[in-house]
Structure formats: structure tokens, C-alpha cells
Amino acid sequence: MPLIATETLAPNSLPYEQQHQVYCGLDTMVTLEVFHALREMRPRLPAIYSFERALQGPYLEIMQRGFAVDQLARASAARSLQERIDGLQIQLDEFAMAAWGRPLNPNSPAQLKDFFYAKMRLPEVWLSQKGERKLSCNREALEKLETYLYARPFVSIILSIRELKKQLDVFNTEIDPDGRYRTSYNIAGTETGRPSSSSNAFGTGGNAQNIAAGLRYVFIADPGWKLCVIDLEQVEARDVGFFCGCLFDDWKFLNACESGDLHTANCRLIWPERHWTGDLKKDRTLADELFYREFSYRDMSKRGGHLTNYFGTPWTMARHLKIPLRLAEDFQDRYAKGPSPAYPAIPRYWAWVAQELQTSHRLVTPFGRERHFFGRAGDDTTLREGIAFLPQSTTADRMNLGLWRVWKKMPEVQLLGQTYDSITFQFREDADEAAIVQRALELIRVELVARNGRRYIVPGEAKVGWNWASRHQDGKAFGKGNRFNPDGLVKWRAGKDKRRRGESATTA
């Protein structure tokens, strides 16, 4: 039975404005009725619900303010990308005309399948994605086709065009007339409590949470202001470590996370027979030595560790890192699964999640966020959702609490965005930078206490600058095509870098 007899309102017979009023009324009143019904089932509102409502303040502010965009940089980047794409497309069409008498659209999987598999008669590349085997022309499939000499020039141009087009989309996103990129944040849209980001209600702006690192330099502080980005270091890994400690009193993984360099510490545990010295610098050098092809031991523990924490199989790990299956199996045995693994608590964490799903079909995070799992408790997919839920959700609430506190306690700064494990705000250039950054870092600290009394925080790392990209990448000046980015973000350290805007790092 409908809550409201909508047919009596006959909205289509009403004038346009009244149709909207009816629509709006249904939207809000039905929601309210649902709320009342739920409220009866649960008279005490969960704290997490009030928290979500409190987040409306800072997020509305972020959405209204928008993030300033360097219009000249944006336009010139868009122009040069378009030129490069046009040039490549002409080349691709020349090849394609010669090969099959028509042009080829690199963004059409249908045309590519026709071209590579029917016309060129190359062996089909079937990939399994989300449980389904598919004839694919994605990057992974095309890279497999590169083994065939005739396919090579096509593959390389297609991949280049796709990559450049993706970048162009970011620069071509419509920005508001005042030069600001306004994104819409959905506070309560996800399963985990993460906010999501999308284009706004007027159709301008876009997802601000998936801008590639190399394109962020077009996002800038307002005149007279400076950006600060604070991110939570290794936050999801630490959360997994905290759960292992709380559940099984096994703190080895959290200890490794807190040792200063998680990935090097991981390497020592995973490959104990290597000649570790205990000296941070020397051990880092040892961890940076190559393990397989371009992968160092440290890379392996970083990428493989994350994947393994989330119940990724050796098969997935081998595919993802492009390494032999045996190496992935060997890694996982030493990391978590073998007879004497570095982190035996991790499989215990998986088993505990499986048990919870079997018995209660629900999980609750340290912040009291509860999620019911409606999938079949025994399915791997359900288990994976559960395993990922706890750290993801804990991270989301931790970051949002930090964001809310900065908004509430630091009226002198202006929030600009949230990117899962980081927040971005701007502060006045003539303000006391050290005081502001330190205060924000304090507010980001959220302490959790385990039953054994162990206190757990995730440290924040601050970066400051005048645009949203890093000034350096791998120790070098950073940017697209070696673009020098002197106004980019640098790691903030107390008392360091009093450089003013536009001065290069070397003259500071």
C-alpha cells in the first residue's frame, strides 16, 4: 500500500511549477514517513546518524565555495592535449584505412573487436572481470596483442589516444563563470561511509576525488591564500593492524606500520634471511633492491601486501603485478598464509569476518557504523566486501571527523575538498603557517583505545603550496612533460621552507 495516494495528485495535469512542488513534496514527505517508521524500530538514534547530519555543514560549505582553477593553465593544457590527440588520430586513421578501408575509433570496443579479432584475425583475448569472462579490448588485452608485430603500431596509438583523452576530459569539464570547480559531495551515498563526489546539480564540475596526480596543478589557492593538504599515513593498513591487535592481541602488523617505514619493515619480516642491519638507511637500500624485473622487495610488500590484506588471491596478485604465479604464492605464504608467516593474524582477521557474517550478517566499526550484509554469507564476494568494509569505513569516519573538527574549530581556514584519506583547505598567506598546520594536524588525530589499553592514532602528514600538485615527484621537479612546478605542494616541516610564492626551491 502506498504511503501517499499519488494518483489523486495527478501531477501531470498540473502546471509545470506545481508539478515540481508535488514532486518535491513527495520526495521529502515520503522520506519523512520512512524516517518515522524507522525511528519506531529504533528510538535511540545511532551516533553515526547524527554525525552524518553534522557533516552537512562542512560539505555544503565546500560545495558552495568551489576550488579555484587556473584558467590559463587549463586552457593551454586542453589545447595541447587536443592537438596531440588529433595528430595521433590522423595517424591511426591512415593505418586503419590501409588495413581495412575505414577509420578506427579507439574508444569503441565494438570497432576494436571487429578490427583486431575479425579483420586482423588475432587470437581473442578473454579476460575475467567481476566474475564474467569477456572478450576485451582494454589496456590489459591490448598489451597482450602487442606480441603480434602487425598489431603493435595500432595498440600503441590506441592506448596513447585513450590516455590523452582521459586527461582532456578533466580539463574540458565545465567550470562555473567565476572560475571555480564546484563538485557535489554525497555524504550518505556509499556502503562504507565514504563520501562520493560528482558533478553538481547544475551539471558543472565533476568528481574531485579522481583527478590524476599529474593534472592537479590547475587547481589553485585563491589570491592571498595558500593550500594545505593533510593526509593520513598508511591509514587502512594501520586499521587492519589495529583490528588484529584488538581481536587476537597480535600487534605485529600494527607495530610494523608504526615502525616508520611499513614497507621496509614488511620486507624484513617477509624475507628474514636477507642481510638486514637494523640501520634504517641501509635496510631501505636493501629493500629497494630488485626482486623481480622492475619490482623491488619493497614494491612487492607494498602492492602485494595491500592486495593480500583484502583477500586477493595469488592469481590476482600475479596478474596485477605481472609476475609468475609461483612468486605470488611464495609471497603470500611468507606474508600471511604459510606455516610460519610474518603476519599470522591477517588470515585470522579474514576468518573472524567470515564468522561474523555467518552468525550475524553484520559488521560494526570502531566508530559504531553498522553494515548489514545481504549477500550469501558463505560467498567469497560477501566475505571480500566484509573484509574491505571495516578498514575502509573506519578510515572514512576518521577522516570525516577530522574534517568536521577543522571546520568547527578553525574558522580561519577554508575547506576545499576531501579525497578519502586526505583533506584540502586554504589559509591566508599572512597567517601563522606553523600554528595553522600544527593545529590542523592535532585536530586530525583521532585516538582509539584497545581493551588492553593500547592507544592508537594515525598520524597526519601535511603538505603546503599554491597549487594542488606535488612540487616534486620521486625527488625531481614534477609535472607533465617535465613541467616545472615551483608552486606545487611540498611536505611541511616545522620551521622549514619559508619560501614565498614563485620563488624556486633552490633560492629559498
Added chain:
DNA sequence: GACCCCCGCCAC
């Protein structure tokens, strides 16, 4: 032409 699904791909 509006709508919808699929594909590919970006983020953490």
C-alpha cells in the same frame, strides 16, 4: 533525441 547499459579507466 532521450534513455540506458556496457566498457574502459581515473581515484583511494
Added chain:
DNA sequence: AAACGTGGCGGGGGTC
């Protein structure tokens, strides 16, 4: 047999 999770967007290409 299937093979790590959470999201959003643009384009192609089908249907209505």
C-alpha cells in the same frame, strides 16, 4: 569456479 573493495564519468551503441 573464480580470482581485492568503494566510487563517478565519458563515449559507444543499442532501444524506444
